[in-house]
Amino acid sequence: MENIGLRLKALRSSRGLSQRRLANESGVSNATVSLIENGRTDPSMGMLKRILDSLNVSFAEFFAADSLAENRFFYRHAELAEISSGPISYLQVGSDLSGSQLQILYERYQPGADTGQSMLSHEAEEGGVILQGRLEVTVGKQVQTLSAGDAYRFNSSLPHRFRNTGNEDCLVVSACTPPSF
Amino acid sequence: MENIGLRLKALRSSRGLSQRRLANESGVSNATVSLIENGRTDPSMGMLKRILDSLNVSFAEFFAADSLAENRFFYRHAELAEISSGPISYLQVGSDLSGSQLQILYERYQPGADTGQSMLSHEAEEGGVILQGRLEVTVGKQVQTLSAGDAYRFNSSLPHRFRNTGNEDCLVVSACTPPSF
DNA sequence: ATCATTTGTTAAATATTTTTAACAATTCAA
DNA sequence: TTGAATTGTTAAAAATATTTAACAAATGAT
Incomplete structure (x- = not known):
């Protein structure tokens, strides 16, 4: 029951x-x-039930991560899946997106953090809303600096770049369809 | 763990x-x-895992029925829940319909099988399609004998009765909203 | 630094599950 | 009807899980 242990530890x-x-x-x-x-x-x-009960997690929820297509609807912030850390951290809503058309991320850019000028593009559609700080967004030949409450939206096939030009962390919630990584 | 036992028994x-x-x-x-x-x-x-494995049922699937609103979409025929057997057997699509407005049944009437003339009624709407055999359906004062391809539909508050008047098993797929039993 | 908590782990004792082996009741064939 | 096989159940034995009580390591406060 290696798997159950790991999952419980992560949950706790x-x-x-x-x-x-x-x-x-x-x-x-x-x-x-x-x-x-x-x-x-x-x-x-x-035993397992008593423990999961005190965590307010049902058997169904606990094992739901088994199914390839997730069937969870609600996620506590601490349960978001960190798919990348460092100057830019990405927290994903849901851990397994296979079979899903939508990826939602909670992003944190440290001051100066930069996705790089590589301007890589992919076949998708994405957008987001800035929650805090300042974010310089480049899409094609256009550049804008956005702050709390602002938003963006574009076709991912256009070259794009994100950069935190402020001096505090910048928080963003973004969505992408289909999932990009 | 009463509940789990019952579910396992039903599954087996x-x-x-x-x-x-x-x-x-x-x-x-x-x-x-x-x-x-x-x-x-x-x-x-x-232990439970070994048993479920041999039934090709994952923990996630087994416990999914925990959630009041079922989140399964597909059912193999062998997974239909037998809610009644005997001269008339009822196989239900889904095992837990609490919170659901729709009940779908796969019914098998042996020759001569009869729901009885009690003509009991309930507040609901129901209908069905005959797949094989002959089925005499009585609704109110009307009587019809239906065969493969035919269908029926009526308000369940009307007295009704089903009877297999043929000499082979009669198969029916029916639906009822809200679930009647 | 020091003491006091709190952390996660583990051996031995206890409690529980699981198996073995039997039982009565039912089903099937002859 | 009979015998043989299969059904589900259960007591006692064997195996395993859980608790108790201890340990060392890490953390926090004074």
């Missing part, structure tokens, strides 16, 4: 809980949590 | 398997299957 740490804290709230021992997470035991349904 | 019998047969193909003892089905034990995830 995404909520910022310690093994003991989770164990207490679940009514199981901390040893149980440890053994399950490390795949050193084959937990009973009852 | 819908495939026409005995406890021993399923146990052998899963590599567990028949006692385990019996204990789980009757809720007399709290099975380990490993």
Whole structure:
């Protein structure tokens, strides 16, 4: 049950809980949590259920990530999938987009962060809304600096580039169809 | 874990398997299957997985029925839920219809099978298509004998009755909204 | 630095599940 | 009807999971 352990560990740490804290709230021992997470035991349904209950996660939700096509509707911020970090971090809504036509990202650009001038393009359509900071967006030969509340939208086949020209982090929510990476 | 046992039992019998047969193909003892089905034990995830594997059902699929609104879209014939057997057998598309407005059934009437003249009615709307055999349908004061390709449709508040007047099994696909049982 | 918490892990004791092996009840064939 | 095979169930034995209680390592506060 290696897989179950890994998934539980990810779920617990995404909520910022310690093994003991989770164990207490679940009514199981901390040893149980440890053994399950490390795949050193084959937990009973009852144990797993008690733990998932205290996390407000149903069996269905817990195992939903199994299906290739995801069937989850709601995601806590801590559950967003970090598909890239560094000067630009991308948090994706949903972890498995196979079979999906839509990709939604929560992006954070550190000051000076730049997607580069490579101007790479791909066959898709994308757009986004700026939440905080300043973002210089280049599409084709046009350049604009956007700030909180502004938005963009274009065909991804046009060369494009993003750059944080401000001195604070820039936050963006973007969407792309079909998913680009 | 009462609920899980019932679901497993439904799943197994819908495939026409005995406890021993399923146990052998899963590599567990028949006692385990019996204990789980009757809720007399709290099975380990490993045991449940071995059993579900041999049924070609993933955890995600098995627990998907947990969500009140089902999120499955496709059902193999062997997965239809047998909600009644005997002279008239009803196979339902989907096992949990709570929250759903539509019930779809695959019905088999043995020769002579009769829903009875009780003419009970309920507040709903229903209809169906005959696939094979002959079916005498009574609605209010009207009587018709339908055969393959024919169909029916009426408000369930009218008294109605179904009877197989032919000498071969009669197959019907019906729909009802809201679900009647 | 030091002490006190808190972290995750693990061995031994306990509790539970799982198997083995039997049982009665049913089904099928002759 | 009979015997043989299959059904689902269950008690006792065997195997395994869970808890208790300890440990070392990391963290935080004074």
